[in-house]
Amino acid sequence: MAGGYRVARADERPCRGCGDVSPGRVDDHRTLSPPWGRQRRDDRLLRLPQSRIIVNTFPVATPATATDPGGSPVPHIARRLHVPAWWVTGPILLYVILVLGGVTMSSIGISGLRQDAAHPRGHMISEALAIRTDEYLTSTPLSIGITATGSTADLNPLTAPEGFFTMFPSGPVSSVVLFDGTVLRLGTFLPDQMLIAARWWLPFLLLALGAPSFFKTLTGSRYIGFFAAALIVFSPASAWWSFSPIGVLGFTIAGAAALQHCAKDLAEGRRWRAGAWGALSAVLLARTPLHYQPWAIVIAPTILFAAVVALLADRAKRRTNLIAVVGTGTAAVLLLGGVLLENVASIRASLGTVYPGGRVASGAPNPLQELLGATSLGHLRNTTVIAPTPANCRRPSLSWRCGRSWSWPPATPSATVPSARPSSP
Numbered sequence: 001m002a003g004g005y006r007v008a009r010a011d012e013r014p015c016r017g018c019g020d021v022s023p024g025r026v027d028d029h030r031t032l033s034p035p036w037g038r039q040r041r042d043d044r045l046l047r048l049p050q051s052r053i054i055v056n057t058f059p060v061a062t063p064a065t066a067t068d069p070g071g072s073p074v075p076h077i078a079r080r081l082h083v084p085a086w087w088v089t090g091p092i093l094l095y096v097i098l099v100l101g102g103v104t105m106s107s108i109g110i111s112g113l114r115q116d117a118a119h120p121r122g123h124m125i126s127e128a129l130a131i132r133t134d135e136y137l138t139s140t141p142l143s144i145g146i147t148a149t150g151s152t153a154d155l156n157p158l159t160a161p162e163g164f165f166t167m168f169p170s171g172p173v174s175s176v177v178l179f180d181g182t183v184l185r186l187g188t189f190l191p192d193q194m195l196i197a198a199r200w201w202l203p204f205l206l207l208a209l210g211a212p213s214f215f216k217t218l219t220g221s222r223y224i225g226f227f228a229a230a231l232i233v234f235s236p237a238s239a240w241w242s243f244s245p246i247g248v249l250g251f252t253i254a255g256a257a258a259l260q261h262c263a264k265d266l267a268e269g270r271r272w273r274a275g276a277w278g279a280l281s282a283v284l285l286a287r288t289p290l291h292y293q294p295w296a297i298v299i300a301p302t303i304l305f306a307a308v309v310a311l312l313a314d315r316a317k318r319r320t321n322l323i324a325v326v327g328t329g330t331a332a333v334l335l336l337g338g339v340l341l342e343n344v345a346s347i348r349a350s351l352g353t354v355y356p357g358g359r360v361a362s363g364a365p366n367p368l369q370e371l372l373g374a375t376s377l378g379h380l381r382n383t384t385v386i387a388p389t390p391a392n393c394r395r396p397s398l399s400w401r402c403g404r405s406w407s408w409p410p411a412t413p414s415a416t417v418p419s420a421r422p423s424s425p
C-alpha cells in the first residue's frame with residue numbers, strides 16, 4: 001500500500017464525513033488530521049494560515065520478493081486450498097510412492113520360499129535375513145493369504161479361530177479397529193503387493209505424522225518429534241524385531257496426537273472437527289492392548305499418561321480437555337470390548353496352550369551390560385539354527401546386522417503356508 005497527500009488551501013471547505021475538500025467521494029479518503037473545528041481553533045491561536053493534510057490511500061502493485069511473496073498468487077491459492085505443511089505432505093507422498101511401488105522390507109523373498117530360486121520374480125536390494133522367521137513364515141504369509149482369498153475366515157474345523165492374535169479382523173468391530181487388516185480383503189480387486197506394502201508402512205506413516213504433532217503440543221517444538229521418530233526407526237531393537245516396536249509406537253503416538261487435536265478443536269468450538277479427531281483417536285488407541293503385550297504394557301501407558309496430564313494441567317481449558325479425554329477414552333474402551341467379545345473363542349483356546357497361554361516370566365535383575373549394551377545379542381553371531389523350515393537356511397550366517405532386505409513385489413510362496421494358531425481344547 002502507498003499513499004499520496006495534498007495540502008488544502010485555507011478557503012476550501014472540507015467534507016464533514018472525511019474532511020476532503022471534494023466531498024463527492026468520501027468512501028476512499030482518510031484524514032490523519034484532527035477534526036476541522038479543532039484545527040481552526042488551534043490555527044487561530046497560533047496565527048497560522050488554515051491548512052490541512054489529506055491522505056488519499058490507494059493500492060499500489062508491488063513486485064514479489066523472496067521475503068515478501070505476497071505479489072505471487074501461488075501462496076494465496078495454497079492458503080485457500082489449505083495445503084498442509086511439508087512435514088505432513090512429505091511423509092504422505094513418500095508413503096504413496098512406496099505403496100504404488102509395492103516396496104516392503106520383508107524377508108519373504110528368501111530363496112527357500114521362491115517358486116524358482118534360479119529365476120526370482122521382482123527385485124531385491126541386499127539379501128533376505130533368515131533369522132526373523134516370525135515375519136516371513138508367519139505374519140507376511142498370513143497377509144498374502146488374505147489378499148489371495150479376500151477373506152480372513154478360518155476354514156479348518158480342527159483349529160480355533162486365530163482372532164486378534166494375528167491382528168486381523170474377525171467381526172464388524174474388529175474390522176474397524178484393525179482397519180489395516182480389513183483393507184487386505186481388497187486383494188481380489190487390487191494388486192496384492194500394494195495392499196501388503198500399505199499395511200507394512202502404515203505404522204511408519206503414523207509415527208512420522210504423529211510424533212511432530214505430539215511433541216509440538218508438549219514442548220512447543222516439532223523438531224523434537226522428528227528426532228524421536230528417527231531414534232525409533234533406526235533403533236537396533238526395531239531392526240532386530242522386524243520393526244514390530246514401530247507398530248506399537250506409531251499407533252499410540254498418533255492416537256495421542258489425535259486426542260490433543262480433539263481437545264484443541266473442542267476448546268475452540270469446532271465440535272464436528274473435534275468429534276472426527278476423537279473418533280480417530282479412539283480407533284487408534286483401542287488396538288493398543290492388542291499389540292505384543294510386554295511392549296504395550298510398558299510403552300503405551302507412558303505415552304498416554306504424558307498426553308492426558310498435559311491436557312488436564314491447562315487450567316483455562318481443563319473442562320473441555322476433560323470432556324475430550326473422557327469421551328475419547330470411553331469410545332476406545334467400548335471398541336476394545338467389542339473386539340474382545342468377537343474373539344472369546346480364540347482367547348479361551350489360547351489360555352489352554354503352553355505358548356502363549358502358559359508362558360509365565362517373573363521379574364529378575366538385569367546386568368549392567370544388558371542395560372547399556374543395546375540388545376546384547378552379539379553371541380548369536382555363532383549360533384546355529386536347528387531344523388529351519390526354508391531349505392536354504394540350514395547353515396545361515398547370523399551376523400548382527402541392522403539392515404533389512406527390500407523387495408517388490410513380495411514373492412508368493414510355492415505352496416500354501418498353514419496358519420500358526422492354537423488348537424481348540
